[in-house]
Amino acid sequence: MSAPIVHGGGITAAAATFGGRPEDWLDLSTGINPCPVALPDIPARAWHRLPDRHLLDEARRAARDHYRSGEILPLPVPGTQSVIQLLPRLVEADRLVGGTDNSVAVTDNRVAVTDNRVAVVSPTYGEYARAFASAGFAVDAVDDIAAIGAGHRLAVVVNPNNPDGLIWPAETLIALHDRMKAADGLLVVDEAFGDTDPALSLASRAPQLSNLVIFRSFGKFFGLAGLRLGFAIARSDILARFEDWLGPWAVSGPALSIAASLLRSDVSPIRGRINERCAGLHGVLTGAGLQLSGGTALFTLVADARADDIYTHLCRHHILVRKFDYAPEWLRFGLPPDPAADRRLGEALQRFER
Template sequence: MLEHGGNLNDAVIRYGIARDGWLDLSTGINPDFYPAPELRPDAWHRLPEASDALAAAACAYYGAPQMLPVAGTQAAIQALPQLRLREHGVARVVVAAPAYAEHAHRWQQAGHAMREADYADLPGAVDTCDVMVVCNPNNPTGARVAGEVLLAWARQLAARGGWLVVDEAFGDTTPQLSVASHTGAQGGLIVLRSVGKFFGLAGVRLGFVAAQAPILDGLREWLGPWSVSGPAQQIGIAALRDTDWQQSTRMRLLATGERLQRLLAAHGITSSGSAMYQWWPEPNAVAFHDCMARQGIWVRLFTRGAGGIRLGLPPDEAGWQRLQQALQVWREQTEQTERAERTA
């Protein structure tokens, strides 16, 4: 199983700091989560039948003509390679990288001919694959691909029976990038959306897939009955319909995302990302991760390639101050090391 952010139990064991002593910045999840409403008693008692109200709320919020609720986009990420294999056989798959590692892992695990490609190389890769997977905006780098470019790629792939899978899990603060509204007209275009990130409800395990009916029908059959719990359905409907909360949260996240980027820049770090996280290719990524952890701050370490660090948003002003102090410790430590190397 791959390692992901949010693995705070590992931090507790490795560094011996009690769980409540950590500032967890290892995910890109909104720390100011949606206030879940009180649930009806039957949410716990009844089998969770498919909810037309939930699907309609998702279509209205994401702008898609039809959507399938799933138990988090992870469920779809695991199912789509299997569905493609059953219906079309082994595919040539290109996954944009670096990105959420589960995409490449699951396509490879299913037996497809998978390779990863840098975002800059994607235009030339479209003609070499049957399936392309793109995170937009990308997690962790924040790289973006314009909607018209994605739609052109989708048309190229669909012409030969291919798929373009666009993971928009972090797309709530950049709605102008979304291609979900085009899934009804564009065959082979599959868009993934998540309630866990923007709404801060990762524990609810709720996501959605937008695509044409044959793909959604195949995915529904593959996932089986009762795939989304009753509590998740009720909470999801409330969150997706609450336009006032959505608007104020979007504005706040855009502002705090800029604040995080400025804070990093003030400590000599040039980063990129989205409103909910920042990332940079840190040459001393392991040392930075360890320095933060020893101060009780858990960040996301990437060791593939040149290595990198991703930071999520602090939950409160105390968290911001704590991060600022930890970054200062890192900067002083780095400067001390550089001085020692110059005099050696």
């Protein structure tokens, strides 16, 4: 099994290294709305009883209307990470002949034609490559969808991408889907950061794209990541397999109740607040002389040769941002929750010795 990937959000570990109480740190290491929405009323029975079918059906109908997925009722899942782990089960693993060694070859921007390879447009969220590699697949990390070939049984595109915010146009992804379908392959499009710009989503086209799987995050946009809720959008037999593999009561009753309420609410104020916070962050970063190299409304990527020193400096001021072992010049900044946090970040950056 491959080594665990270090993600954002490790405040406890950072505080253990640099001091301070975790609750006093400013966590800018994730791409989560820092202004969580107010929770709707949750019926007492949602806490008291196992999540009954009507709760699941109501959440699915609300998700269908919110994501505009037409005849497809999106499947609630306990965080999209749960179904990422299930993706290898949709295709056959390429096991080594004559042994139980499940090691694989991972190539960069090279395509080798075999029956059981997967392609992940990279760099991106690392759990996709890790899930397939752990299951015995050969993973091709490609930097362009043009490098995805007929030998790939499944391809993954994160759109908008994490961490650079790269956006692939819908028609380009549809053309890739058609290529994958012609080779009896699947296309997975992760739209975890798609809520801030719904026009980017393929959800409304999903009923006509039979070999497409879309993942949507709930917690990032609504600021409720601790709820552990996401949605999968795909043809009915794929969703049925996910549901079977996840087992009964995979998503809690309170989570389903919250989803049904919030997905039917007016989300334009949420988008407005996120855009306001994004503008505040950009002002701080450019004011500190940092180069903005990409991102989405929920995070900004900075490229700087001094990234490691800046990261350590901010940690000493109890501010956590995201760094990357595969790109040591990158830092990803999540959104500060308010102008006071903007000032705290700005003052810390101004103290950095250039």
